[in-house]
Structures are given as structure tokens and as C-alpha cells.
Amino acid sequence: MADRVYFFDTTLRDGEQAPGYSMNLEEKIKIAKQLEALGVDIIEAGFAISSPGDKESVTAIAGAIKNCTVASLARALKKDIDAAYDAVKHAVSPRIHLFLATSDLHLQYKLKMSREEALERIKENVRYASSLCSNVEFSLEDATRTDLDYMCRVVELAIKEGATTVNLPDTVGYSTPDEIALMVSYVRNHVPNVDKAILSMHCHNDLGLAVSNSMAGVVAGARQIECTLCGIGERAGNAAMEELAMLMHTRPDLYPYQNNIVTTEITRSARLLSSTTGVKINPSKAIVGQNAFAHESGIHQHGVMANSKTYEIMTPESVGLTQTNLVLGKHSGQHAFTKKLVELGYDLPKEDVDRLFAEFKKLTDRKKTISDRDIIALVESTEDVK
Ligand code: KIV
Ligand code: ZN
Numbered sequence: 044m045a046d047r048v049y050f051f052d053t054t055l056r057d058g059e060q061a062p063g064y065s066m067n068l069e070e071k072i073k074i075a076k077q078l079e080a081l082g083v084d085i086i087e088a089g090f091a092i093s094s095p096g097d098k099e100s101v102t103a104i105a106g107a108i109k110n111c112t113v114a115s116l117a118r119a120l121k122k123d124i125d126a127a128y129d130a131v132k133h134a135v136s137p138r139i140h141l142f143l144a145t146s147d148l149h150l151q152y153k154l155k156m157s158r159e160e161a162l163e164r165i166k167e168n169v170r171y172a173s174s175l176c177s178n179v180e181f182s183l184e185d186a187t188r189t190d191l192d193y194m195c196r197v198v199e200l201a202i203k204e205g206a207t208t209v210n211l212p213d214t215v216g217y218s219t220p221d222e223i224a225l226m227v228s229y230v231r232n233h234v235p236n237v238d239k240a241i242l243s244m245h246c247h248n249d250l251g252l253a254v255s256n257s258m259a260g261v262v263a264g265a266r267q268i269e270c271t272l273c274g275i276g277e278r279a280g281n282a283a284m285e286e287l288a289m290l291m292h293t294r295p296d297l298y299p300y301q302n303n304i305v306t307t308e309i310t311r312s313a314r315l316l317s318s319t320t321g322v323k324i325n326p327s328k329a330i331v332g333q334n335a336f337a338h339e340s341g342i343h344q345h346g347v348m349a350n351s352k353t354y355e356i357m358t359p360e361s362v363g364l365t366q367t368n369l370v371l372g373k374h375s376g377q378h379a380f381t382k383k384l385v386e387l388g389y390d391l392p393k394e395d396v397d398r399l400f401a402e403f404k405k406l407t408d409r410k411k412t413i414s415d416r417d418i419i420a421l422v423e424s425t426e427d428v429k
Contacts, residue, residue, distance in 0.1 A: 048291070048300040049267040050284065051243065052078050053087040054316065055104070056116055057281050058271035063322050068100045070319045073390070075104045078272075079111050081312050082303040083284070085138060085267075090116040091130040092123040098130050105134035112178065114138035119168040128175045139172045142182035142210075145189040145197050158193055165197060166204055173205025182210035182245065187218040187226065194226075195233045202234070208241045208267055213256055216249030216279060220259035227263035243267035246282045248274060253282035258290060258298060272316045273324060273331060285309045285330040285362070293357050310363040314388030323423045330362055333419045363388065364415075371418070373407035387415060389422055399425060 055071055058064055066074065071088070078086050088104040089097040105113045113134040117123035119141050131137035143154070143165055150156055156164070165181070172179045181201040183189060189197075198209050211226060218226075223244070231237050244260035244267070246253040257268045274283030288304040313331035317324050326334045336359040346353035365386045371379060377400045384391060384399070391399070402421055406413060 046300050047266065048261055048302045049084040049241065050082075050288070050302055050304060051085040051087065051114075051245075051267050051269040052083040052271065052284060053245075053269055053281065054078065054271040054275065054284075055100075056087040056089050057269075057277060058275040059089070060277050061275050061280065064275055064320050066319060068096070068103060071100045072103055072107055074272075074316065074319060075108055077308070077312050077315050079108050080305065081284075081308040082305040083111055084303060085112040085114055087114045087116060087140060087269075088131075092117060092126040098126060101127075101130035102133075105131045105137065109135050112136040112138050114140045114180065117141045117172070119143040119164050121168070121171060124168060124172045124175070128172070132176075136178065137176055138178040138180060138208075139176045140180040140182065140210075141168055141172055142184050143168075144184035144214075145194060146185035147190065148188060149185050162196065162200060166200055169201050169204035169206050177207070179206050180208040180210055180243070181206040182212055182243075184212060185214045186211035187213040187222065188215070191226065191229050192233075195230060198230055198240075199234045199236060202236045202240045206240055208243050210243035210245050210267070210269065211260070211265070212245035212269075213247055213253075214245075216247035216253060218246075218256055219250075219252060220255045223256045223259040224263040227260050227265055231264045241266045243269060244282075245269035247277065248279040248281065251279070253280070254286045254290065257282045257287060261298070261300060273313050273328065275316070275322075283329070285313060289330050289357060289362065292361065306361050307363040311388035311390075315390055318389050318391055318422065333416055333423075336364060337416060371403075371407075371413040372411060373404075375407075375413075383415075383418055384422070387418060387422075391422075395425070 055074060059066060075086055088101040091098040091101045101115045113131050115127035115130045117127035117139060124139060124141060127139045143161060150161055169181050183197055201209055242265040244257045244265045246256040268287055270282040270284040270287055272284055274280040288306055291298045291300055292306055310331060313324060324332055326332045343354045371383060380400050380403055381396055399421060
């Protein structure tokens with residue numbers, strides 16, 4: 044089995060569904076371009092049928108992105124698939140991503156259909172999507188609470204009808220790594236045509252296990268992981284893209300998988316998301332929080348000065364934090380200040396930079412030297428920054 048793992052980023056779909064993260068067209072294009080620079084393989088740009096605005100942004104992203112596959116989500120319904128295909132069809136590499144729930148709980152109470160009726164619906168709609176587009180993903184919503192033998196029938200059928208990727212979501216973040224490993228192994232051992240498609244993980248973080256569960260799936264044979272910047276998404280969010288990428292980067296002994304992620308673009312991507320949505324990054328957030336590479340205690344500072352490996356398992360440079368000689372203080376001008384903002388990954392409109400520069404000048408009256416952390420705190424504490 045190839046050891047290449049594909050990153051499917053759903054910041055602009057599952058991520059945007061989280062309260063406080065909605066973005067306009069221009070903002071979505073900016074994020075999509077940054078995701079392209081970050082090296083994700085697939086950008087899920089939205090859910091075309093869900094609103095005219097969503098369709099417009101999926102279409103615009105499909106036109107603007109050259110180096111990633113662009114996907115739109117669709118329910119297993121002809122009208123959804125038509126809208127999705129219409130939005131992505133001009134992309135360099137389009138994908139239709141359709142889904143249907145397969146757990147008895149969802150079939151009985153949400154979809155009000157039997158297992159056999161669901162199979163019929165999957166057959167018809169995967170076949171239809173494949174007649175439009177050669178790149179089709181089918182997701183078994185609530186896979187982790189689906190009967191394993193029924194799951195195998197669904198996966199086999201979806202692949203037979205043309206699905207090139209089959210996704211097994213932990214929709215409600217209920218599973219554990221052991222269970223995920225068992226599920227993926229079971230599918231790989233019981234579905235005869237399984238090697239004709241890529242298996243994918245899509246893990247939610249309700250119990251804080253989204254990243255561990257995704258990697259358990261990869262170790263068991265999945266080769267696509269669905270994730271979002273900073274782990275944003277429904278409820279407690281999705282698997283955090285930066286954690287998955289740095290886990291593989293830092294522990295190739297455990298996870299010897301190749302991917303296309305340019306890790307030095309991680310900080311810039313997370314900060315762009317934060318400055319675009321106005322939602323601050325938790326200071327303790329792994330990889331991208333402002334404290335992730337900070338050392339406060341004397342013992343730690345002493346250790347890091349002697350050898351950074353004492354308390355740093357990855358270098359700040361590897362995630363795009365620059366170590367510059369540009370010291371900011373009361374004599375610094377707006378040019379140096381703007382340069383520092385860019386180095387720290389912020390891409391802000393001029394009026395925000397002007398306002399922040401005025402705040403920065405006030406700060407220099409109180410503090411002799413201004414650290415990167417001071418600048419980050421300044422940006423993140425300015426409520427109006429959008
Ligand atoms: O969580 C989920 O099951 C989803 C699917 C639509 C892929 O987001
Ligand atoms: Zn989801």
C-alpha cells in the first residue's frame with residue numbers, strides 16, 4: 044500500500060459550519076489560496092446546494108485554485124449532486140463529495156428508511172455522480188456507529204458504482220483509536236474491491252480524540268485524512284490539520300507517511316484564519332497557539348539556551364515562526380511594524396494596521412522592547428480586527 048497520505052481540508056465547509064466562523068466570498072478565496080500554499084491536496088470549498096452564496100464561493104474557488112482538487116459537498120440527491128458538479132466543474136481537478144448516513148439510529152430517526160432503501164439510494168446517486176465526474180467521494184455519515192457488516196456492503200457498493208474515495212466519518216466524535224483501527228481493518232479485510240478506492244478518515248473532536256483517531260485510521264490503512272485549520276468545525280470541531288501534519292513531521296518513526304504539506308506555512312495559515320474570522324487562537328493550542336513555543340520558566344529557558352531540544356520537540360522555524368533580528372521598540376516605524384505583522388502570519392487591511400500601529404506606539408511608552416508575543420497579543424486583543 045502506498046504510504047502517501049492525502050490531506051482533505053474542510054475548513055471552508057465543516058469548519059465554516061461552526062458558530063462564529065462564517066466568511067464572505069473574498070475571505071473564502073483568501074483562505075483557499077493560503078490552503079493551496081500550505082499544500083493540502085483537496086479543498087472542500089463548501090456545500091453548493093445549501094445557499095446561493097455557498098454555490099458562488101465554491102464556483103469562485105474552483106476557478107481560482109490550480110494546484111489542489113476542489114470539492115463540493117452534496118447529499119445523496121440528484122439536485123444536490125447537480126449543484127455540486129455545476130460549482131466545481133471548471134476546476135482543474137473537480138470532486139463531488141456525497142454522503143448518506145448509514146447507522147441504524149440515523150436511518151430510523153433521521154432518514155426514516157431501511158438499510159435496503161439506503162443501499163438503493165447510494166447505488167443510484169454514486170452512479171449518477173460518477174457519470175458526471177471521475178473523482179467522487181462517498182461518505183457514510185455516522186460510520187463509527189454503523190453495523191460493520193452493513194458498512195462493508197455499503198463500501199463495496201459505493202466503489203462498484205464509481206466512488207474513488209470512501210470516507211468513514213466519526214461524525215459525533217464517539218469512537219476511540221482502538222475502535223477506529225478495528226473498523227478500518229475490518230473494511231479492508233472484508234470488502235473485496237477495497238483497493239480500488241482510497242479510504243478516508245473524518246473525525247470529530249467531541250472527546251478530544253479527533254487527531255488520535257485519524258492517525259489510528261491511517262495506521263490501519265486509510266490514506267486520506269479530513270481536517271480543518273485549528274480544528275474548527277461542528278461542536279468541538281474536526282481533526283486539526285496542523286497537529287496531523289506536525290505529528291507526521293515530528294514522529295516519522297511512528298508515522299512514516301509522505302504528504303504534501305509545507306509545514307512552514309502552518310502559522311501563517313492559522314493566523315490568517317484568526318484575523319479573517321476575528322476568532323482568537325487559544326494561547327495553549329498545540330502548534331499554533333502563542334505559547335506553543337514560549338518558554339517562561341527559568342529552568343526551561345536555561346535548557347533551551349543550552350540545547351533547544353531539551354524542551355522543544357520541533358523547531359519554531361518548522362511551522363513558519365521566523366526568528367528575526369528585527370527588534371521593535373519606541374523608535375520603530377510603521378514599515379518595520381508592518382513587516383513584523385507579515386512575518387507573524389497576519390495579512391490585515393491597511394486600516395487595521397494603522398490602528399494597531401497606534402496601539403503599538405502607546406505600548407512602546409510602557410515597554411522598552413516589544414516581543415513577538417506582545418505583537419500577537421496586540422492583534423488578538425483588538426476586537427475590531429476582522
Ligand atoms: O461529520 C460528518 O459525517 C460529515 C460528513 C458530511 C462527511 O461532515
Ligand atoms: Zn463532519
